[in-house]
Every structure is written in C-alpha cells, then in structure tokens.
Amino acid sequence: MRKEDSSELEISLLLEAFYHKYGYDFRQYSRAHIRRRIMSRMGLTGISDVALIQSKVLNDQTFAYELLQDLSITVTEMFRDQEFYKSVRKNVIPVLKTYPFIKIWHAGCATGQEAYSVAIILKEEGLYDRTTIYATDFNQQALDRAKEGIFSNAMMEEYALNYQLSGGIASFSDYFTFNYDRGIINQSLKKNIVWANHNLVTDSVFAEMNMIICRNVLIYFDINLQNKVQKLLYESLIPGGILGLGLKESLRFTDYSEKYTELDKKLRLFKKKY
Amino acid sequence: MRYEAIVIGVSSGGLKALRLIFSALPSGFATPIIVVQHIGPRSENSWIKLLNESCIIPIKEADEKEKVATGIYVAPSNYHLLIEKDRTFSLTVDERVNFARPSIDVLFESAAETYKEKLIGIILTGANNDGTKGVKRIKECGGLVIVQNPATAESSYMPASAIAAVQPDHIMELDQIGQLLIKITLSANI
Numbered sequence: 001m002r003k004e005d006s007s008e009l010e011i012s013l014l015l016e017a018f019y020h021k022y023g024y025d026f027r028q029y030s031r032a033h034i035r036r037r038i039m040s041r042m043g044l045t046g047i048s049d050v051a052l053i054q055s056k057v058l059n060d061q062t063f064a065y066e067l068l069q070d071l072s073i074t075v076t077e078m079f080r081d082q083e084f085y086k087s088v089r090k091n092v093i094p095v096l097k098t099y100p101f102i103k104i105w106h107a108g109c110a111t112g113q114e115a116y117s118v119a120i121i122l123k124e125e126g127l128y129d130r131t132t133i134y135a136t137d138f139n140q141q142a143l144d145r146a147k148e149g150i151f152s153n154a155m156m157e158e159y160a161l162n163y164q165l166s167g168g169i170a171s172f173s174d175y176f177t178f179n180y181d182r183g184i185i186n187q188s189l190k191k192n193i194v195w196a197n198h199n200l201v202t203d204s205v206f207a208e209m210n211m212i213i214c215r216n217v218l219i220y221f222d223i224n225l226q227n228k229v230q231k232l233l234y235e236s237l238i239p240g241g242i243l244g245l246g247l248k249e250s251l252r253f254t255d256y257s258e259k260y261t262e263l264d265k266k267l268r269l270f271k272k273k274y
Numbered sequence: 275m276r277y278e279a280i281v282i283g284v285s286s287g288g289l290k291a292l293r294l295i296f297s298a299l300p301s302g303f304a305t306p307i308i309v310v311q312h313i314g315p316r317s318e319n320s321w322i323k324l325l326n327e328s329c330i331i332p333i334k335e336a337d338e339k340e341k342v343a344t345g346i347y348v349a350p351s352n353y354h355l356l357i358e359k360d361r362t363f364s365l366t367v368d369e370r371v372n373f374a375r376p377s378i379d380v381l382f383e384s385a386a387e388t389y390k391e392k393l394i395g396i397i398l399t400g401a402n403n404d405g406t407k408g409v410k411r412i413k414e415c416g417g418l419v420i421v422q423n424p425a426t427a428e429s430s431y432m433p434a435s436a437i438a439a440v441q442p443d444h445i446m447e448l449d450q451i452g453q454l455l456i457k458i459t460l461s462a463n464i
C-alpha cells in the first residue's frame with residue numbers, strides 16, 4: 001500500500017475512534033479541513049504520527065476535548081457579512097411581523113455573536129418580546145461563552161463598525177454595559193435566548209421554526225452530510241419559514257433546492273414553499 | 275499530463291503581476307490555475323472582473339464543493355480555500371493564518387497533499403511571509419516551485435522568504451513565468 005493511502009486511512013480510523021468513544025461524528029466533514037487541524041495539533045504536541053493521536057484520543061479525555069476544539073471552528077463576529085443583515089432587515093422582518101409569536105433557531109451559533117446580532121435587529125424592529133431565539137451548538141465551551149455575552153473592547157470596535165455598515169442607526173454601545181476592557185451584552189437582549197447543546201449530525205429536529213439561521217457550518221460538511229442536515233433544517237421549519245445560509249453556502253447539491261423559493265439569492269435567504 | 279494543477283500566491287502588487295502572467299496564456303491552456311490573492315475582508319471582488327479583461331482564460335471565484343476544472347479560480351475574500359483529494363474545493367472560515375484569510379499556506383499545503391508531484395506552486399510579489407510553509411510542503415511532496423525574482427518584484431519580502439526556505443526550481447521575471455508555464459504544460463502533452 002502506498003504511504004498516501006495509509007495516512008488517509010489513519011485519519012479515518014482516528015475519526016471512527018472519536019465517534020465511537022465520544023459520540024462526535026466528524027467522519028463526513030471536509031477531509032482537507034480535518035487533516036489540516038489534526039496536523040496543527042500534531043505540530044503543537046510534537047506527536048508525529050496520526051496513529052499515536054488516535055491512541056491518545058482513546059486514552060486521554062482532556063486531549064480528546066482539545067481535539068474537539070480544534071475540529072469545531074468557532075470563529076464568528078457580530079454582524080458578519082453586513083449585506084446579509086441588511087437583507088434580513090429588508091426582506092425577512094416584514095415576513096416575521098406577520099406572526100404573533102416567532103421562533104428562530106441559530107444552528108451552529110458558536111460563541112453567540114450571530115444570535116445577539118439578530119436579537120438587536122428584532123429589538124429595533126419591535127419584535128423581540130414576541131420572539132424566542134434557540135441558539136445551539138455542539139461545542140459546550142463555545143455555548144458557555146455565548147451565554148456570558150462578554151466581548152473585548154477590540155472586538156467591540158469591529159462589531160460597532162459592522163453594525164453601522166449593516167444599516168444599524170442606533171448607538172451600538174447602548175446595547176452593552178462596559179467593565180474595564182470589555183462590553184457585556186444587556187440582559188434585555190439575553191432574556192429570550194435559549195442556549196442548548198445540539199449536534200446537527202446526530203440529534204433530531206427542532207419543531208415549528210419561523211426562521212433558521214445556519215451560517216458557515218455546512219461548508220465544513222461533505223455533500224452527503226449537507227444533504228442530511230438540510231433535511232433536518234427543512235423539517236424544522238414551518239411552511240413559509242425562512243432559511244438563512246452563509247454567503248458561500250447553497251442548496252445546490254442537496255435535494256432541497258426545489259423546496260424553497262429565493263428570498264434573496266445573493267445573500268442566501270430562502271423561503272420554504274407551502 | 276505531468277502537471278495537474280498550478281497554485282499561485284500573491285499579495286501587494288498582485289493585480290499587476292497576475293495580469294502579466296495571465297495575458298500570456300493561450301485560450302487552450304488546460305491546466306487549472308488556483309490563486310490566493312490577499313485582499314481585505316471588506317473588499318469586493320471587482321478586481322476579478324479587472325483581471326478577466328486582460329486574459330482569455332475564464333476567471334471565477336472558487337465555489338465550495340465545485341470540481342477543479344480547466345480555468346482560473348480565485349479564493350473568495352474572507353475564506354480559506356482548500357483542495358480535497360477528490361479534486362473539489364472546500365472553503366472554511368477558520369482563523370486567519372499569517373494574518374491572512376484567504377491564506378496562501380492553507381491553499382498550498384492542501385494542494386500539495388492532493389496533487390503531490392503533479393503540482394506547480396508559484397510565489398509572487400508580497401510584503402509578508404505567507405506561502406513560505408506552503409512551498410516547503412510542495413517541495414516535500416515532490417512538486418515544482420517557481421518564485422518571482424525578489425530583486426524586481428514590487429514587494430520583495432514574500433518571494434525572498436520563500437527562497438530562504440526552499441530551493442526553488444526557477445527564480446524568474448514575471449514575463450518569463452507565463453512562457454515557462456506554456457512550455458512545461460505543453461511539452462508534457464506531447
């Protein structure tokens with residue numbers, strides 16, 4: 001067998017081990033991404049062999065947990081992709097306004113910035129008090145940070161600019177209280193957010209959502225897994241419900257592209273057909 | 275065909291450099307070219323249109339899961355671009371690497387793993403050391419490395435850093451690079 005094949009095989013075995021021991025299933029994630037993250041962990045620990053990583057994963061829970069952090073990329077921002085949020089204000093809010101109660105699901109919310117961004121828009125549009133936001137991720141460490149809603153001043157500067165560029169006209173800092181070098185998001189924006197641990201690959205549907213936002217999660221999945229998760233999202237939405245994806249994500253390779261109309265093609269906002 | 279893909283990394287001064295190389299390539303140029311050009315996170319992709327005007331081969335942003343085929347692909351701003359073993363593109367929003375997203379190292383390393391000795395890696399003008407690890411990996415996997423002559427590059431740092439890390443197969447001027455690409459990809463076809 002060629003060397004190349006055996007290193008591929010070792011990564012597959014590592015992912016099998018990880019799944020069977022801890023229940024986290026990375027077997028259908030982008031392999032180039034997984035390889036890169038494993039190599040980076042090997043560089044940091046000085047372990048030069050994937051097979052040794054595998055046995056360490058099986059025998060050392062702390063190490064396995066570190067690897068989980070490596071594989072789950074929690075990079076996020078408030079008002080990331082300003083045009084997306086502009087379009088939410090323009091095209092989605094009028095739809096949401098027609099419902100007496102609103103349920104929104106952020107699938108793969110990482111450290112919460114996206115859920116807080118939508119909370120701000122809902123507040124400004126007078127919809128927050130009749131909304132429940134379900135914000136989920138399979139990374140508990142990220143969820144714990146999300147719940148706190150604490151952001152460094154350096155981040156705050158970036159976010160304030162993003163907010164303005166996304167069409168925000170209020171004073172962004174009013175949504176926070178400041179403590180030394182960081183901002184803490186107001187309780188009035190936190191109160192209707194439910195944070196929950198949920199794995200898109202292995203857990204089941206969330207019922208009756210008016211909107212699902214799942215951005216920059218599916219790009220890490222292979223085509224088959226994308227299709228499987230799109231099924232879950234589709235079944236969790238009410239007819240007429242809205243799906244928001246990342247700017248580089250699409251329904252193109254899935255069985256669901258015909259089951260939505262395009263609310264904003266460029267900004268990846270879709271509406272489930274009745 | 276000996277070479278299956280060409281990857282190019284370029285930073286400051288990139289548009290001019292890429293224009294010079296791409297305008298030399300004929301319409302039948304069959305080897306896929308994949309480019310990381312450093313651009314700001316808030317920048318539009320209008321530079322791609324500019325580039326399109328000066329070359330015959332179609333240029334587009336790489337889409338996730340798209341198959342690598344003939345033509346020129348560029349990494350979208352704010353995403354890393356990787357190449358899977360099945361010759362499709364992946365995009366990620368991982369942390370910046372060398373302060374850059376897209377990062378040249380990320381593209382080059384994944385391309386090297388996939389194409390092995392059938393890859394050409396090219397480092398052009400730039401003011402940082404992104405791409406240096408990438409060319410190292412390409413060499414380790416048996417690929418070919420071309421670096422723009424730092425002495426005449428708009429920014430010498432990036433090519434100089436690559437040259438300090440590996441022994442490139444060619445160090446040359448921009449207008450020679452296009453000619454070389456035609457020569458090696460054509461001669462392999464015969």
Ligand SMILES: C[S@@+](CC[C@H](N)C(=O)[O-])C[C@H]1O[C@@H](n2cnc3c(N)ncnc32)[C@H](O)[C@@H]1O
Pocket residue numbers: 072073074075076077080107108109110111114136137138139142198199200201202214215216217246367
């Ligand atoms: C790059 S972040 C995206 C954050 C945010 N949606 C945004 O676009 O800014 C991807 C998130 O998806 C989560 N994720 C990855 N696989 C998941 C899965 N199988 N189930 C739930 N969350 C997952 C990661 O933990 C990470 O927090």
